[in-house]
Amino acid sequence: MPAPSQESPELIDLFTTYTAGPDSIGAHLRDAAVRAGADDPLLVVTGADMALYPGGGRPPTVLGFRLSTRGFKELAAVSHLGPALASLAALKRGDERGVWRADALRLLTEVRRSRAANDVALWRDRIAAPSYRGREEAIAAMVDYSCDLTERYLVRALADPAYLSERTLREDYLDDGDPGELPVSFNRIMVATFFLVGMDNAHRFITWCDVQGVDWERAMVVIAGQQGRPTAGVTWRTSSVAAIVLAASRHKLPLDRLYMAPHAPVFATPADGDLSEVAALEPALRALWAGTRATVDLGATMFEGYPAFSPSGGDEAVLSFGDTTTEVGEMPPIRSDDDWRALVTRLRVVMEDPRQLLSGAVSDYAAQQLVAHDNDPLAITVPGLDGEPYPGLAAARETAGRRAV
Template sequence: MSEHESPELIDLFTAYTAGPGSIGAHLRVSAAHAHARDPLLVVTGADMALYPGDGRPLTVLPYRLSNRGFKELAAVSHLGTALASLVELYRHDPGGVWRADAENLLLQVRRSRAANSTALWRDRIAAVSHRGREEAIATMVDYACAVTERYLLRALADASLLNHRTLREEYLEDGHPDLPVSFNRIMVATFFLVGMDNAHRLIAWCDAQDIDWARAMVVVVGQIGRPTAGVTWRTNGVAGTVLAASRHTLPLDRLYIAPHARGFATPVGGDLSEVEELEPVLRQLWAGTRVTVELGGAMFEGYPAFSPGDDRPGLLGERTVTRADEIITEQPRIRSPKDWFTLVTRLRLVMEDPRQLLSGAVTDYAAQQLIEHGNDPLAVTVPGLDDEPYPAYGSISAAA
């Protein structure tokens, strides 16, 4: 314990929120027990596991490892970004590594074009969701390699072509006479094919499990894609696929995304021991989150409730709450330090919205108030502290 900390108040803190003997830990265990019979669907960056509940055997789908054609299609879709990156490399250092990188990319484009064929996509890659389109995919890949090779050859001969305007006008965007299909369209097509294949297999697997979606506990754990991606319902593609697989009968408030939670490695050789061991941990994660959400409605009844199903993303964070029957999706705007309806509404929001930090109900407002008052804490009104009629220190008795 640090010398500046109060041991008595630290013990008060841990009585609720820290350690296996705390109130919070006991509540998580109790909540998990209450949901022990519900199906739990856990999604990681590579796998999907269904714990049916009541001790029934689990099932795992290694959807990432079984994704045929992902890297091959990504290789094509990345060509646009690769050329844009070469532009940046040249801009930063015209005498640097851009030329060697461009020559290597040219080599790989030529090798890929030579290896590409209808037979490759039909007989070797053989993604089920691509059946019937193999010839069209091979034609698209051939064209993508050809126009990329053409741009690289011109840029290597004349480096002044390595600028973003030329890249957009002569490669990425519609309208150039020598570009019957712009590369932007190819990027959309390749991303769509990958997403369609993922979704096709996940939907088929979920259908085969006969999941009771109304009772399902769904949690997405760990990193999904790049470190900053997939941390909300709107940005997590796998979560969107699960919702689609349920035919949107899975209530959105039963799906939680936990990017920092521990997942499991893809089972090797049919060994499911690690996945089995994590079931109680993951059930407590979901149930502990759920019970906190439910506390928000119980503690702050009579204030606007949180709903994850908002369809107005352009207005998030800009709404002013005025009535208890309103639905909120992000922090509503605080009009003044005395705007208690909004301040308490925010308390309910951070409890009911699992994306929120519980202590963050008014953090943004505090920061903005400091900016407006020259970063002088004494010039800021602290809601609930300043100008409140507290009795004199020590004058209140706790006796009944």
């Protein structure tokens, strides 16, 4: 005999009436929002490229970004020397198989090869990034110095393994010290390489956007997919790409029109000028932005009078009835089970803040209360349920029956 269903078909149908289906109310709202913004420019930034969909069915244009840009990998190779030596020091601790030594020898070989290949002509004539023009000699000198400094450290560490340590790495390589012994610390070199990469990305992107004539007040912006490390750049404040986009707009782009979407579909870097895959993703990406925006806009309708979410708002604010707070940048703390101004404001925040899970308005508070009460669900108060004057089920059905008649 099959086990009885653990679901209520009637309530599941009620669930899907609003969401989880192509013919749901939520889907209809999204579709209406897509139609309303069909002529607005859509800018999509992936981990490697930027695509501008002008709107109105016009074809996209694409700018290569990061991995496909001139000099990125070469400068990243230099900036990685610091973490590489720190990794060797970490590997050496408890290393019984000699892995650190083999890696150090391989790194030494590549450092020497890179130093031999580096010269002014490489940066001026081959890499030839426009934003580096006039600095090629200085960049070549920095790379030569970086390789020499790293080689000397590695040679000493291989000759005397006890020398390889976090202390010597900081004192003799990373940190500022005696200018006679260490004219430029590697920390400064890492800053320089990161700055050069950021400068080049920003320079090319700003130039490209200026040529495109983006209407930033109407622009729909999605930063899609993984940006660097799997955990990196998933919020406005931690995304270097978001900072570049905002700067390129001369801060005309409203921050609430820029969405971080790490799970959004992304296109592969176009090859041989073929933009068919980029064009094919436009409907899905427009639906993602417009659907998110449509839900965000419900917040003001549903929760007028409660503080609104603002991307540029301050940190979490303690709220109370009668206060003058009009916007918050984070979830306000809940002070008690009947802190209704904070509780309802959280409902507005999860609606208007696209970083939030809609069902997560009070999950953290529920978890905190369980921990404080030995994980006993009956020992805590469920706001909005416990102590509320709901009529009994029989009385409610009787009332509903009279209304139906």
